[in-house]
Amino acid sequence: MDAFTIWFTGLSGSGKSTLSRRTYLEIKKRGLKAELLDGDIIRTNFSQELGFTKRERDINVKRIGFLSWLLNKHGIISVVAAIAPYEETRQLNRKLIPNYIEVFCNCPLEVVEKRDVKGLYAKARRGEIPNFTGISDPYEPPRNPEIEVFTDKETVAESMQKIISYLEKKGFLPATENNIDLTVIEEEERLLREHLRQLGFARKSW
DSSP states (O other): OOOOOOEEOOSSSSSSSHHHHHHHHHHHTOOOEEEEHHHHHHHHHTOTOOSHHHHHHHHHHHHHHHHHHHHTTTEEEEEOOOOOOOHHHHHHHHHSSSSEEEEEEEOHHHHHHOOOTHHHHHHHHHTTSOOOBBTTBBBOOOSSSSEEEETTTTTTHHHHHHHHHHHHHTSSSSSSOOOOOHHHHHHHHHHHHHHHHHHHOSSSSS
């Protein structure tokens, strides 16, 4: 099977991290090679010098796109969870990566604000966080995403069904599982992320 990049885009709090992690685990469960590129890992190790201006966001998204292309080139699936707010930059990655799959986590601003346990949206509205996507900086919804999930209306299981069904239908995932124990995979990922956190390569554990 050909490697591919599946990119979860959407506002902060729209469900990107949850869905990308579950998709990554499902891919691993079916015996395929994959890497999960989430915002924590990327910002900590590849873009720590960047802020959140449009130029800096574009650089960050391009870096993730190029890293995904390299992984795909060597047969490794890339699962990305990144806001990637600008359509032009997303389209550039689409042109670069042969098998590019975009998942739009569609969720209204008022819903993600209510979900925000860290209070980031409230701080942004008070002007304490500049260049915050959805408040003081725009988010340009994808024009033609391969998959669109409505995370304010769908359960996680319903959104996952859409994602997995698409990947199976397009031949990116085998239709049958390899009977790999999901709890074993999760424990391996937890230990790996904790190791990275202790060494300073990640800010949080799995």
